[in-house]
Amino acid sequence: MEFKKIQLNGFKSFSEKTTFLIEKGLTGIVGPNGCGKSNIVESLRWCMGETSAKSMRGSGMEDVIFSGTSNKPSKNIAEVSINISNTEKSGSYQFKEIEEIEIRRKIERDKGSRFYLNDKEVRAKDAQMFFADLSTGAHSPSIISQGRIGSLVTAKPQDRRAILEEAAGISGLHVRRHEAELRLNAAENNLKRADELRRQLEKQLISLEKQAEEATKYKKNI
Secondary structure, eight states, X not given: OEEEEEEEESBTTBOSOEEEEOOSSOOOOOXXXXXXXXXXXXXHHHHTTOOOTGGGTSSSGGGGBOOOOSSSOOOSEEEEEEEEEOTTOOSOGGGTTOSEEEEEEEEETTTEEEEEETTEEEOHHHHHHHHHHTTOOTTOTTSXXXXXXXXXXXXXXXXXXXXXXXXXXXXXXXXXXXXXXXXXXXXXXXXXXXXXXXXXXXHHHHHHHHHHHHHHHHHHHO
């Protein structure tokens, strides 16, 4: 799969619909400080499922919505879409027959954000898993922001492992294993609570049996 296009509308400094084409070879965006270059990278991570407003340099996720200027009014909706080409049929099995895939995230003030996969609404987890299967994602080591190179050089073994897992193309499997472990832990906790409840009911049953036995004796003596 190959990223082909990123489209922003109302996201941060991009008040109007703006499209960035990712052509063959190297695609670069050049401009002075404050022109919005970092916002493009952040829009990519946001559409991939970023959940931390701090990572988006905001106090809340709604801060990604265009807040207005002296010449332009603020907006109530922000939207980012990523178009991915799958002409080589190399994606996940459920997308083998789809040549072009669009992932879209939309946020509206006071209503939260939604994810769409080819115009079908999906969970945030589904969108995150889609990119994990492509060995990328919002926290991918391949997305290097300002000051990140130094942290990669001095990364801890666990962080370096994430880089190697992505390069090996097993990030999606790692995410699925983690999710399976969480489900197993939750199931184990449910079983423990069920066992505790069973013991409580057994104690209540013994007490009720004694009360029933005493009531039976009382009736016989009347």
